[in-house]
Amino acid sequence: MKYRRNEAKDHAQEHMTGIWAAALNPFRAQDMALDEAGLRRNIRHWIDDLKIAGLFIAGKQGEFFSMSVEERKRNFEIAVEECGEGARTIMSCSDQNMDTVLELGRHAQAVGADYIVVHAPVLHFLTKQDETLYRYYETLCEELEIGIAMWSHPDSGYLMSPELCARIAELPNIVAIKYSVPREMYVRLTELAGHRIHVSTASEAEWLDNIEELGWRLYLCSSPPYQIQTKADQRMNDYTRLAFEGNFAEARRIRDSLEPVREAFRASRPPEKPQAHGKYWQELLGQVGGPVRRPLLQLTEEERAATRRALEGSGLRLTP
Template sequence: MKYAKNEAKEHARAHMRGIWAAALNPFLPDGALDEAGLRRNIRHWIDDLDIKGLFIAGKQGEFFSMSVPERKRNFEIAVDECGGRAGTIMSVSDQNFDTVLELARHAQDCGADYIVVHAPVLHFVSDPDEIVFNYYKAICDAVDIGIAMWSHPDSGYLMSPELCARISDLPNIVAIKYSVPREMYVRLTHMVGDKIHVSTASEVEWLDNIEELNWRLYLCSSPPYQLQTASDRRMDEYTRLAFDGKFEEARRVSRSLDPVREAIRSTKPADKPQAHGKYWQELLGQTGGSVRFPMLELTNEEKTATREAFEACGLKL
């Protein structure tokens, strides 16, 4: 731990900044985690793309298909490969609360910077607020590491801004990945001020949120390593321009990425997000690899369409 529990918020304000990316996990054809491939990707993301932090073992990383030992190993690889050059936030989300705590303690012990926990899926519940508050409080009580909330539709409900603001008062809550309509995250941002970081995964909204809400953290999805190469870092460029208050220039650079965004959007099958992301990584020269069941692989026809769109989108390799 690089900070005490009562220093978590201050530490996150100072160090949890810039572009953080959610890692896709490369799996080998036999289903094993491709550790060497993951390490190569992490080095590229940090050394070539200057990504400031990595979100490990989340939905992009197919945590739902991984065993607890595999998720722990995933944490260890990321901490080792980042080596203090980039931050780490480990998804310890699980429906089993004991598993959440086991993974949270492992993340804390292996040197992770923060953890993220998504709101639990609740059955037959029409008023989740007290359940969810006590859920996060129990995690905060059990560990010292900084914790990010994570609210998304997969839970079956969305945490209200009022609930999130209440939870943000807990001592080691440092951020929220808030996958909700913009009106909700705008309201929460105004409610919490700089007490915690508020962020959402939408890259197309990132620039607006820097300018209008003074956000300083993109937390996080795969665009940071899918829209960029070592010789074409336009997401990083427009972010830096926006942080410097040069919004007109930032918008010009951001708009130039529209063909890349459209190439990804128009070729991604609705039921194959991870497989599409991994194939796009392979086209970029990164390690993509296989997906795990129950996720589906791309067909040859889908790969051809994606490759053709990739070649025409204007990304410089």
């Protein structure tokens, strides 16, 4: 651990900044095992070539729901080893079973992760959930030293209110939230708790506006940092740097120039196959993708061809 529980907020304010990406996990086609060499190769590209500041490991993008606890722990270990001092890590410890969340959280602490993220669980039969969720995160904070990011998204069956999130943000080692909600909700939470924790959302298209209008310093976290960028074309990095410097007019010009790439990605993505599409897009960019695990669906040959055509027409530069 690089800090103690009561130092977590200060540590995150200083070090949890910039562009963080959610890692898709490559699996081997022959046996569907985690492709450790492929993951290491991707991480090296993300850090060395794309200068990504932090990696979100074993989340929904990474198909954590199809992985065993031991596989998720190994995922953490590889990420810490490869990131070293070059980038920071936040490990997804989300699970319906709280003992599993705590087991993964303790492992993240033990191997040297910077932070963990835990999404709000599915809660069966409840008609109200605020006190349950407060006690849930309170227990995690009492049991773990590491800085914890909340995560609220529609998959839970509800959204955590800004007021509840602000209450939870007072706990000593709550450091951030990935808030996958309508903009008015995350604007309200920024007003309530932005001085205590990082508030962020996964929408790259909204990132620049949130730097300019809300003072955000953290993009947490999805796959665009390595899917709409290459070693030769780092417009997301460029407009982020310009925005941090206060040059918003030039930042907007560069941000807007990426719209054909965003549209190519969106238009070619089958609605039931986001991870499979993302992995194939990675392969087209020279990264390691691989198949998805069940119950997810693989791309058809027609879908792969459509994705190739979309990327080729997007204007994203692939080589220096």
